[in-house]
Amino acid sequence: MAAPESGDGNNGAARMVTLISSDNTRFEVEAAAASLSQTLQLTILDGGGGGGDGIPLPNVDSATLSKVLEYCIKHAPAAANGGAPNATAVDRAELERFDNEFVNIDQSVLYSLIMAAHNLEIEGLQSLVAKKVADMIKGKSPMEIRRTLGFPDPTPEEQAEMNAHMLEYGWAYE
Amino acid sequence: MxxxxxxxxxxxxxxxxxxxxxxxxxxxxxxxxxxxxxxxxxxxxxxxxxxxxxxxxxxxxxxxxxxxxxxxxAERPLVQLIPCARRAVWTALPHEAIKEIFRHLPISDLLAVGTVLDDAGWYQRWRDVDLTLHDRQIRHGSYKDIGHYIHLHGGVVRSLRVDKIFHSRKSSQLVPAATYARGDGSN
Incomplete structure (x- = not known):
């Protein structure tokens, strides 16, 4: 449960803010959840995003923003507790399960999430999506990495360079 | 009506x-x-x-x-067409995002990834700033690995900062997380 905001006159009700995606879809979320974004935090602290106004996010489309907010809503209570010192093992396991499912997504969505997490400066999400990409790369050969990330196949010159590299530094891959 | x-x-x-x-x-x-x-x-x-x-x-x-x-x-229409292109252009990732990805890779994978990502410009962009190796990377490597790694990519150790010390399972050897700065390649 998000902590009630003081100063807005709503007794016990969490303060809501409106975020506007690049395709003009409006999302109303608790300020506590939106404040996971370092980019938005100051604006929200200054009282922005409430009432009829919204905070425009020209770099984030609605599909991505909804996904980002899904993450923020789930992680806001733990963040409000200053990390998760008070969280039970069940809570932590639940968050972990959520995170695992959250990044089980298509590459294009993952890419959009990386960009959004970067733009909005959401530390936990940045780390989560980066870990997912790292997991996609981990333990793969250079050619497999190319295919995973959709890089074009190497030209003969690049291939020769890679072979030479492997000859010289092959020990490092063992 | x-x-x-x-x-x-x-x-x-x-x-x-x-x-x-x-x-x-x-x-x-x-x-x-x-x-x-x-x-x-x-x-x-x-x-x-x-x-x-x-x-x-x-x-x-x-x-x-x-x-x-x-x-x-309530805020979302059931179906909407989104005009922007949503293709994963990994080569266009911002530098900070690349660094974050590398943080999660062990040393051995960084070496393997290097050749591929160099083509995409990732590696070069990463090398242009101070190289920080985190304990989670070092956990998978040894001092020898790290030394080779730095040398291999034209770096020299300028500074060493211990962020965290932990005991490895086998030898109880102290393994620090370290921060290196990229050098001019002259060892």
Whole structure:
């Protein structure tokens, strides 16, 4: 449960803010959840995003923003507790399960999430999506990495360079 | 409401009459004696029902992420077309995002990834700033690995900062996390 905001006159009700995606879809979320974004935090602290106004996010489309907010809503209570010192093992396991499912997504969505997490400066999400990409790369050969990330196949010159590299530094891959 | 319905009926009748009056050159002459039942079917005066190509709807639905929590559902239309291109252009990732990805890779994978990502410009961009190795990377490597790694990519150790010390499982050897700065390559 998000902590009630003081100063807005709503007794016990969490303060809501409106975020506007690049395709003009409006999302109303608790300020506590939106404040996971370092980019938005100051604006929200200054009282922005409430009432009829919204905070425009020209770099984030609605599909991505909804996904980002899904993450923020789930992680806001733990963040409000200053990390998760008070969280039970069940809570932590639940968050972990959520995170695992959250990044089980298509590459294009993952890419959009990386960009959004970067733009909005959401530390936990940045780390989560980066870990997912790292997991996609981990333990793969250079050619497999190319295919995973959709890089074009190497030209003969690049291939020769890679072979030479492997000859010289092959020990490092063992 | 009744008036509206009446108007609609009148309009439909007019359309129907109008279609009957259409002069179908080259067809009407021969059709008079032909199979009229078939031509009646072809000339259904009712407007066709709206067609939503299933493939497009499916594609759009597949494209959208799963519906988020209840507070967001009201704000989102059921199906929407998003104009922007959503292709993963990994080479366009911002530098900070690349660094974050590398933080999660063990040393051995960094070496393997290097050759590939160099083509994409990732590696070079990463090398242009101070190189920070985190304990989670070092946990998978040894001092020898790290030394080779730094040397291999033209770096020299300028500074060493211990962020965290932990005991490895086997030898209880102290393994620090270290910060290196990229040097000029001259060892």
């Amino acid at each position: 009744d008036e509206l319905l009446e108007e609609f009926e009148v309009e439909m009748q007019q359309q129907y009459m109008g279609m009957e009056g259409i002069d179908l050159d080259g067809i009407s002459d021969s059709d008079d004696s032909g199979d009229s039942s078939e031509s009646d079917e072809d000339e259904d005066p009712r407007p066709p029902p709206p067609q939503y190509p299933e493939a497009i709807v499916d594609a759009v639905l597949a494209y959208l992420p799963p519906m988020p929590s209840a507070s967001l559902i």
